[in-house]
Amino acid sequence: MPSSVMPTPRRGDGPQSPAAVSTIGLRKSYGDKTVLDGIDLHIPAGSVFALLGPNGAGKTTVVKILSTLISADGGQAQVAGHDVAASPDGVRAAIGVTGQFSAVDGLITGEENMLLMADLHHLSRREGREVAKELLERFDLTEAARKPASTYSGGMKRRLDIAMTLVGNPRIIFLDEPTTGLDPRARHNMWQIIRELVAGGVTVFLTTQYLDEADELADRIAVLNDGRIAAEGTADELKRLIPGGHVRLRFSDPSAYESAAIALREVTRDDESLSLQIPSDGTQRELRSILDWLDSVDIEADELTVHTPDLDDVFFALTGSQQPHHPKEDVR
Incomplete structure (x- = not known):
């Protein structure tokens, strides 16, 4: 079975297509454990890229390196045209990061969370209030804006988290398992938000264990296993790797x-x-x-x-005994 898929032309892709994110030979180890063993990525601007993998595969480590939270042990990485190691401030100015564990402060209101983020981005008081109001409306949080965030549902907290991320108007957003724990309705609402972001020109780097999520949203998908990219391509290309079609x-x-x-x-x-x-x-x-x-x-x-085989079949074949993660297991 082939180990990878050659890229095929798609919207925005081509020889002159600017890379929002690119890595060459990215490596990271913790002690004797190699987490990333030479990762190569090329993600065109204005696209959705999904990184799939079982727990412990290194997905979050990739996001942490690309968002300058930790440093790589080897290789090169560029985000929004900035070298991650040489120009971390340039990277941080261009990105937003939303993890599976929300950065929302539950002790203050949704509006206060937004205004705090506006202060961190050095917006004036007037501009901060305008941006907060606009984003709260956009994410259907106006009615709950003055309630403590601790009273929000999981889906509301995730929407607030992304709204806070957008205060800085990032060109690239890293969504690290953004729908973990959400019920099906909240997950589908989040998918619509992601589509709208990309329609507005934002590049989305998505890590997920939900195969239907990657199939639904991503222009290109990579499967990470044992620190390496086991396969990369469109959803249809990956499905063709597996016998049974x-x-x-x-x-x-x-x-x-x-x-x-x-x-x-x-x-x-x-x-x-x-x-x-x-x-x-x-x-x-x-x-x-x-x-x-x-x-x-x-x-x-x-x-x-x-x-054709579905992404469940692809995931199982490429990650051995690791079972894919299904959304029905996380309905709460």
Whole structure:
């Protein structure tokens, strides 16, 4: 099985595409334990990049290095055009970071949390109040603005956390497992917020154990395992790495079904449903080949569907015995 996927052209990508985040050979160890063993990343501006991996894979360590919270032992990293080691102030001025453990102070109100963040960014009192009001409205927190943040639900606290992050108008946001512990409705609300951020030109670096989250949001995904990038590509590219993909042809005419079954090789029959299953990686070339063949022998299928392994299959195959994390386990 291939260990990686070559990048394919996508929105905003290309030879001249500016990298919001790039790393070469990033390494980090704690004592005898190697956490990162040579990480290479290239994340175009204005995209969503998801870093997947089991607990302890090193996802949070990557975020901490890129956000200048800790230093790498080796390799190079640039964020927003600034070298992480040589220009940490430049990096900090361009980024926002929201972790799975909220930075919200529960002892003060949501509005006071926002104004405190405005002070940290050296905004004037007037500008701080304007920004706080705008962001509280944007994240549907106006009614709760003057209530202690300790009274907020998990989803409200996470929205407030991101609103606080946006006070500094960052170009790049690191979201370290931002929906951990949220119920399905709050998770979907968070997804919409992330989409809106990217639509506004923000680059989002997302770490998550939720495979549907990466599938739903990310332009590109990397799977981190044992300190290395086990695979990287679009969700569709990663799914094609895993055996089990197939094209299903369904017929209403029994004679057409029988003719196709006899003519096709390596096909799995389902006589009850009059359907044939053909091994395929789902690429456009293979689909065209199947359609061209059907035309050449004058056989018409009533339905053609493509089935590829999902990210659960990819995650399990690339991380060995580590089971993927499912959102239903965290509904509270």
